[in-house]
Amino acid sequence: MLLNIKNLHVAINGKEILKGLDLSVNKGEVHAIMGPNGTGKSTLAAAITGREGYEITQGEIVYNGEVINNMAPDVRANRGIFLSFQYPVEIPGVSMTNFMRTAINAQREFNGLAPIPAGEFLKKMEKMKKLVDINTKLTKRSVNEGFSGGEKKKNEIFQMAMLEPKLAILDETDSGLDIDALKVVARGVNELRSDENAFVVITHYQRLLDYIVPDFVHVMYDGQIVKSGGKGLALELEDKGYDWIIDQVDE
């Protein structure tokens, strides 16, 4: 099992957001996490990636057989956990190219490898830029600076492609995307899917799941996963909304 989350409770400033969440993800699987606003979907992403201020008060996150509750975010990243941010951050002054090279070399150093040779790096950049249809002008700019909403999201998938994570969490990667950009993002994810990695796709809408077909769909409500099912569940949600599930839970 790649990721095993058991009875996870997470609080921000003392306020409990996740209230006993369980989730297991195996290699080769795609899990979709859906649910109304404010149910803790992004908090789950933050907890898995180790963001400061998200306090795990109970339970544990086991990744690759190891409890990572207290592991630093960069160490988690170097072990293969990647987050496609809902709101990618602009970093003025740091060019995309150099940011990427620094990140790849950090990962390689972690794995006991020498820094990536320049030629190999550039080749990989070219390949992955094509994959997500990113303009060379963008990679010469500072990270996310002056990127449109769609470009920022494509850039997240580009970084994912470059870093080849084992576990990728896509936090509302579809929000703010038009249908063409959505297809590009989905194509990128589908190209990267393999038996060796897994995806957790957080989304509000069924739309993305037409292109990234999940093996499992989970519905979150009030800090827990309240319903799980196959890809059919997403279609049902699209059709009936969340209320019927919420009603079931409240009963």
Place this chain on the structure above:
Amino acid sequence: MNKRENMQKSDTTYKLLEASIVSEFERKQVELTGLCHPAVSRSRMRAFEFLKNSGLPDRKNEKWKNSPFPGQYEEEFLLDIPPVYYDRAMEEIFKCEVPGFWADKYSMLNGWYYSTKENQLITTGEGVVIGSILKAQHQFPELFEKHFGKIVRADQDGFTAANTALFKDGMFVYVPDGVEVKNAVQLIKLINRQEPLMVNSRNLIILGKNSRLTFLHCDDSVNHTPSFINTLTEVFVGENSSFELYKLQNLNDSTSLINNTFIHQEQDSRLKVNILSLNGGKIRNELHANLMGQGADVDINGVYLMDKQQHIDNQVYVNHAVPNCHSNELFKGVLDEEASGIFNGYIYVARDAQQTNAFQRNNNILMTPKATIDTMPYLEIYADDVKCSHGATVGQLDEEALFYMMQRGIGKEDARLLLLFAFLAEVTSKVSIEALRISYEDMIKRRLQGELSICDKCVLHCSVPDKPVEFDIDLSKI
């Protein structure tokens, strides 16, 4: 623009340093005013009168209200510094090597021009004169009559006055019309004495028409002794000439440095300033750019990195006296621990100075809740057809960006350094000499990596680092 303090001081209210300055002048008056050029002599007398009456600036003075310098006036400094004799090459005392950057190096030690006797004042084949100001005043009296004390008044303020009244020596550079000086001229100023000194040194740089000069002004420490350095530089930039000034300040934590520069720009002249304040107890840079001829252009940039209880104060005055000039200011700094800073940016646009473009920005990152910066723009605009803007920010390290970088596998310390370095790179990328820019950036990286905190009084050496800092960021590609 400059309100003078005309308060009268009586002997009994002098602080120790003020009293020492006044008595030093009285004791040495014959020597100080008798053996020099009449222009110097007149300035000295005027400066002394001002000092006697007004002393050094205190915190009631608007321009010094948050400054820690006045807190030092009760400390004891030796003013009567014996002349130094050239007995060994400067490189034996202090080494400065910037790889790939060729500068002609000149030096000052304890306020005295440091060279062999025959090299006190040299004239190159192109007619460029470089050397000691003491010697130059007698050999080039007409240049002194025309330029000395013309850009700054002897009684501008207490420190200008103290400098004018007491300066022992300094550097003189004259570039004749039409001469473009190929190698940069580098002045390395050192203090090397066991007792605390107050050094007043005075530089005069004159560029004729259609000429060019790059000047590096380095203030460095070689030991841990406290000192008070009060340097004043006057620069005259002739018509259609280009002057690049780099200031590099790398002093021990007990040194106080006042490094004031007064510049006069003629028509179509270009001035570029880059100040790197790397380390030092207290540093104050006053820079006055007077745009006196149409089409003049000035670009003033600065980076400061302060920590512990260090203090940095940048005071920039841009005087748009005539129409059609352009000025730009960009200062960025990082203040850590309990460091404090001041940035005051004055832009003055005279009534007839139409079509003025004047821009100013100051951005700061405070690393701790105890670090402080006072940043203040002062714009005085009397023309109605101008474009002026100013902006100042004070912020912390961007936690969002830090997490974003860590999520990509970059360690916290590296992410922090990369963010700070990228923040400052906007300024350093403006250093047009590549070898110098690389050296600047290298020193900034080492400073940010805490190389100075290893021992609390150390200073960075400007020479080639034993192991260069590998930092994978290439700003030329941004």
